[in-house]
Amino acid sequence: MNRHLKILEFALSTLLRHKTKNILVAIVYTFVVFTLSSVLFFSQSLKKEANLLFKQTPELIVQRVSAGRHGWIPLSYRETIANVPGVASVAPRYWGYYYDPPTRANYTFMGADEIPPEIADFVEGSFVTPADRLGCVIGDGVAQARMLETGDNLPVKGADGKLYVLKIKGTFHAASQLLTNDLIVIPVADWRKIFNIPDDAATDLVTRIPNAREIDTIARKIQERLPDARPISREQILKTYDALFDWRSGLMITTFAGCLAAFAIFAFDKAAGMSEDERRAVGILKGVGWEIAHILELKFFESFCLSVFCFLTGVIAAHVHVFYYGGTIFVPMLKGWSVLFPRFRLTPHGELSLIFIVYLLAVVPYLMATLIPAWKAAITDPDMVMRG
Numbered sequence: 534m535n536r537h538l539k540i541l542e543f544a545l546s547t548l549l550r551h552k553t554k555n556i557l558v559a560i561v562y563t564f565v566v567f568t569l570s571s572v573l574f575f576s577q578s579l580k581k582e583a584n585l586l587f588k589q590t591p592e593l594i595v596q597r598v599s600a601g602r603h604g605w606i607p608l609s610y611r612e613t614i615a616n617v618p619g620v621a622s623v624a625p626r627y628w629g630y631y632y633d634p635p636t637r638a639n640y641t642f643m644g645a646d647e648i649p650p651e652i653a654d655f656v657e658g659s660f661v662t663p664a665d666r667l668g669c670v671i672g673d674g675v676a677q678a679r680m681l682e683t684g685d686n687l688p689v690k691g692a693d694g695k696l697y698v699l700k701i702k703g704t705f706h707a708a709s710q711l712l713t714n715d716l717i718v719i720p721v722a723d724w725r726k727i728f729n730i731p732d733d734a735a736t737d738l739v740t741r742i743p744n745a746r747e748i749d750t751i752a753r754k755i756q757e758r759l760p761d762a763r764p765i766s767r768e769q770i771l772k773t774y775d776a777l778f779d780w781r782s783g784l785m786i787t788t789f790a791g792c793l794a795a796f797a798i799f800a801f802d803k804a805a806g807m808s809e810d811e812r813r814a815v816g817i818l819k820g821v822g823w824e825i826a827h828i829l830e831l832k833f834f835e836s837f838c839l840s841v842f843c844f845l846t847g848v849i850a851a852h853v854h855v856f857y858y859g860g861t862i863f864v865p866m867l868k869g870w871s872v873l874f875p876r877f878r879l880t881p882h883g884e885l886s887l888i889f890i891v892y893l894l895a896v897v898p899y900l901m902a903t904l905i906p907a908w909k910a911a912i913t914d915p916d917m918v919m920r921g
Contacts, residue, residue: 540827544834559843566847566895567854571862573887574855574879581882583774586712587767592748593740595623595755596763603763605734610759614740617754619747625735627724631689631717636678641716644724652712655705657683667723669699674714676704687717692729699723740764825908832907833900840896847895848888856881 548555595614597606611623627644643649648656648670656670669687681687687699705713725732740755742748752764818828854860856879 540831541834541838544831545838547831548835548839555839559839562840562843562895562899563847563850566844566891567850569894570848570851570887570891571855571860573891574851574881574884575860577884577887578855578879578882580775582879584771587771587774590767590770591739592742592745592767593752593755594626594765595738595740595759596765597737597759597761598763599761605730606737606762608733608735610762611738613758614738614755617751617758619742619744619751621741621743623741624739626737626739627721627730628736629724629728633678633689638674638678639715640675642724642728643716643718644721645718646721648718652705652716655713656703657706667697667699668702668720670703670705670718671701672705672713672716675717689727691727697723697727829904829907832903836900836903840899844892844896848891852881852884855879 595606595610597604597610606625608625611625614620615623629642631640631642632638633640647653671681671687675687676682679687681701683701683703685701687701689697689699691697699717699719705716719727724730740751742751748766748768752766755762755764818831823831854862859879
């Protein structure tokens with residue numbers, strides 16, 4: 534044990550003797566680990582949050598496709614869908630997007646004569662009822678963007694060119710930001726008037742199916758009875774979000790490809806061979822009686838100390854960046870195009886497995902790239918090494 538500690542001490546002193554080069558290596562190394570860890574932590578947590586949220590969504594959503602695009606669905610489709618065996622209930626949904634020029638943001642407008650159950654607990658203020666004409670409940674992001682409070686007025690421009698003034702009856706509190714940040718809920722009649730939607734149409738139809746094993750069969754039967762309908766199951770939405778976050782995380786890593794390429798070139802250079810000074814040092818150590826195993830242990834300690842230090846620094850920095858500061862650097866690319874990003878603290882999910890993946894990708898290749906040339910120099914005759 535004393536011999537191993539002495540070799541470790543010698544390895545640390547060797548790193549300090551070449552501190553300028555090692556500091557530059559550590560900066561690049563740490564940044565690579567930080568980038569990779571942050572992207573993996575962020576995308577994995579977003580996927581888990583999406584999975585938790587979508588557990589509350591309906592089993593099947595039916596839309597109408599017109600000319601290859603999402604169109605208004607007739608309310609008469611409700612009866613056809615309700616007659617499909619296995620369907621428990623069918624309810625229309627009224628929603629759409631509104632671009633707000635002052636804030637250059639897109640709001641989600643939902644028409645409802647009462648707050649949906651999944652977000653009703655987050656309302657601060659009164660409910661929107663049919664009697665509250667031009668009354669609304671707004672999300673925290675809308676309130677902050679327009680500097681509004683309960684009792685203020687929110688002007689919006691309708692599809693007919695007229696200006697409608699909405700009276701704010703309540704707001705959604707901060708705990709619901711992931712669901713309601715850009716949401717505005719208004720009565721259905723006002724929603725139809727603002728967006729000029731006919732009385733016999735809705736955005737889509739929410740279909741409740743008690744038996745999850747029948748969802749695909751029911752979706753196929755709906756498509757047979759209504760050829761222009763497009764049933765979308767909850768599982769399809771989850772798979773789409775998983776693919777989207779995977780694509781965005783890959784795009785994020787590609788953005789930092791220059792740094793990754795620099796690290797790969799450095800690792801390849803290490804694997805290609807040691808510098809003249811490093812080979813001469815190995816030859817001297819062999820000349821004074823060091824064995825091949827001792828030299829490999831020395832080089833292992835050098836690489837291990839440097840790589841583990843950079844690995845831990847990068848992972849800890851990524852954890853703080855993502856789970857305490859909300860992944861500020863990567864938010865615009867990983868969350869999407871909306872300017873009203875919900876402010877919420879992500880929760881770690883499967884972090885240990887992700888850390889293990891980062892370790893395999895960053896530490897193990899570096900150790901191998903260092904030990905291979907050290908072994909080549911250690912098995913060479915010391916006189917030949919020192920003569921070059």
